[in-house]
Amino acid sequence: MDDLKASLARPIQLAEQVIKWADEAQTCRQECQDLKARLERLSTLLRQAARADLYERPARRILEDTDKALDKAAALLERCCGHGFVRRVFTIIPAGSFKRASYLLDNSLGDLSWILRVSNYAASDEDDEDDHIGLPPIAQNEPILFLIWEQIAVLQYGGLEARADAAASVVSLARDNDRYGRLIIEEDGVPPLLRLIKEGRADAQESAALAIGLLGRDPECVDLMILAGVCTSFVNILKDAPMKVQGMVAWAVSELAANHPKCQDAFLQHNVIRLLVSHLAFETVQEHSKYAVASKMSIHSVVMDRKSNDSSQDPSGSGERDATAVAAGKPTFGGGGIDASSSSAAAPGPSARPVGMAGTRLHSASISATSMRGREYEDPETKAYLKAHAARALGTLATGNPAICKNITESRALLCFSILLEKATGDVQYNSAMALVEICRVAEQNAELRRSAFKPTSPSARAVVDQLLRVVEKADYDDLLIPCITCLGCLSRTFRATETRVIGPLVRLLDEREADVSLEAAAALAKFACMDNYLHVDHCNSIIDHGGAKHLVQLVYFGEQVVQTAAVLLICHLAHNVPHSEELAQAEVLTVLDWAWKQGYMSQDPVIESLLPEAKIRMELYQSRAYYY
Known part of the structure; x- marks a missing residue:
């Protein structure tokens, strides 16, 4: 802004000089006086601009055009005020020169x-804020740019009501097309939106956050917003x-993260992950703070109850403060991994019911610490939102x-996801699954990450697997089924050989009428049966024992092409790992492999191309031996 103020010095000085030349004009005196009147008004506006706090982006362009207009007028008036008869006679000034100079000066006056x-919105009356300013000459060739400038200016200098309306207008512009969104970013629209997120009313904050999300449509735009301080503003709101x-x-x-994955680390560094988990854990798990209030009768609670009763006669309340301090320092197993520094995560869940007077007082104190925000009293739709x-x-x-996944899984997020997968509905349940x-x-x-987050002894990991299996066993064709199948396939290397409850439900889904379900089930089972899985032989035997061979043969012959490819891939793993299986022989798997060998589209899959020949050789070898004996 100081640089902008300095750039006003030249046009102000030039305007004063040109006004003097207009007074000294020897030719075309009437035209020079007309220009002088415009120049005097322009000089007044330039001096006002030097004292004002200008919206910088359009101001720079307007000053550039004003410089050009003044240079044009200066060149013209300098010729008019030339001294000497000979110079005046031989000075030729085209008739349209004054019209051109007047037109440029009028444009500068309007701009x-x-x-x-x-x-000057901040100093304007409310009635003035509602008036339409009008289209400046500089924006006539591109009216949308003027509209963007106007809304950003309102965001910077308007009152709270006007800024809220401007944020809604920016949302509409950003939704229209990508070009408008890029213009908003280029014209410095992000900083005033971030200030509005910090200072505005709730509806204005919501519109500003919506606008930020709509503006981040490509990596370059997201980078610019990260540099503008989006992370810090979002952390304060969360x-x-x-x-x-x-x-x-x-x-x-x-x-922002979906459109530019490289910004993930910026959000991680600003502790956004922990704040999001704390919101997910609120009223989801029984105790999600690091330090929980005791919920069972114990010697400690009895002692504290006695102290609290004794302190009821103490006007200073020191006994209650002592009880609060002792109880707050007692960690319990029910506490979650949410960062205790987050004030939103410091309150016990609504199902915590302390016993005794001390527990009651402590619980009330904990609730009062968060009821200032009114989180407990929000309607269920807002909480679900x-x-x-x-x-x-x-x-x-x-x-x-992996770093963010580790950060998430080290908190109580996995337990939250498992609970929401079971008890929530709608978008909460679906987004948790995704x-x-x-x-x-x-x-x-x-x-x-597998060893730390999904080890079999982890209670949260077990809870997640239980809920995934519940959905898969239920086998309802809904939004949750395919994500849960995908999760079980990705976790295939975390299951022990003794974990026999996973394969059966997946094998039953091979017989599903919906092609996408059968496809995902075959892909998940292939991860159990592939060589990368240490227990691939055990899993292959389990797949066959649950009747997987006959289902796969049916998928190969009657399924869609993409399902056929997935089924053939799984058959190749089975034939490669357990070629001696009697069930494979009875299902005529060798015939299926021969048929797949002749299909051109099968060879386009590099994995099948590498597995199919070896699978055929193994099946031919073991089935020939069985026939010979």
Whole structure:
């Protein structure tokens, strides 16, 4: 801005000089006086601009055009004020020169009047804020640019009501097409949106967060917004704001991360992951704070109850403060892994019921610490709205990022996902399932994450697997079935040989009427049966024991082409690992492999191309021996 102020010095000085030349004009005096009147008004506006706080992006373009107009007028008036008879006689000034100079000066007057007015919203009356400013000459060739400038100017200098309306207008512009969104970013529209997220009313904050999410449509735009401070603003909202606004911010985080995965680490560094998990855990698990209130009668609670009764006569309340301090320092197994520094995660869940007077007082104190935000009293739709978007954001942030997945799984998120998968409905349930899919996909490729997050002895991992199996065993064709199948396939290397309950439900889904379900089930079972899985022989035998061979043969002959390919791939694994199986021989798997060998589209799959010849050789060898004996 200081640089902009300095750039005003030249046009102000030039305008004063040209006004003097207009007074000294020897030829075309009437035309020079007309130009002088415009120049005097322009000089006044330039001096006002030097004292004003201008919207910088259009101001720079307007000053550039004003410089050109002044240079044109200066060149013309300098010729008119030339001294000497001979110079005046031989000076030829075209008739249209004055019209051209007047036109340029009028445009500059209009542009300067516009930029002064839009930059003076903060000092304007409410009635003035509602008036339409009008189209400045600089934007006549591109009216949408003027509209964007006007809304951004209102966001910067308007009152709270006007800024809320401008944020809604920016949302409409950003939704229209990508070009408008890019213009909003290029014209410095992000900083005032972030200020509105921090300072505005709830509806204005929500509109601003929605606009940020809509603007992040490509990696370059997301990078620019990250540099503008989006992460810091979002963290402040996720810590303390109305739940509806927090839900919209969580949605914006998911949009930015989905459109530019490289920004995931920026959100991780700003502790966004832990804040999202805390919102997911709120009223989901019984105790999600690091330090929980005791919920069972114990010697400690009896002692504290006695102390609290004794302190009832103490006007200073020191006994109650002592009880609070002691109980707050007692960790329990029911506590979650949510960061205790987050104030939203410091409150016990609604199902915690402390026993005794001390427990009652402590519980009331804990509730009062968070009731200031009114989180407990929000309607269920708003709570579900926040949880749905928090789960979606965690899923997009976890996509392909082992560090974020580790951060998520070290918290109580897995337990939250398992509970929401069982008890929630709608978007909360679906987004939780999709977040698990992304975490499991990363775990499939990352052995360290598998060992730390999905080890068989982990209670949260067991809870997740139980819920995945519940959905798969239920086998209802809904939005949850395929994500749960995918998760079980990705976790195939975490199951022990003694874990016999996973294969059966997946094999039964091979006989499903819906092609996408059969396809996903075959793909999941292939991860159990492939050579990368240490227990591939055990899993192959389990697949065959549950009747998988006959289902696969039917899929190869009667399924869609993509399903046929997945079924042949799984048959190749079975034939390669357990070629001596009698069930494979009875299902005439060798005939199926011969048929697949002749299908051209099968050879286009590099995995089948590498497995099919060896599978045929093994089947021919073992089945020939069985026939000979």
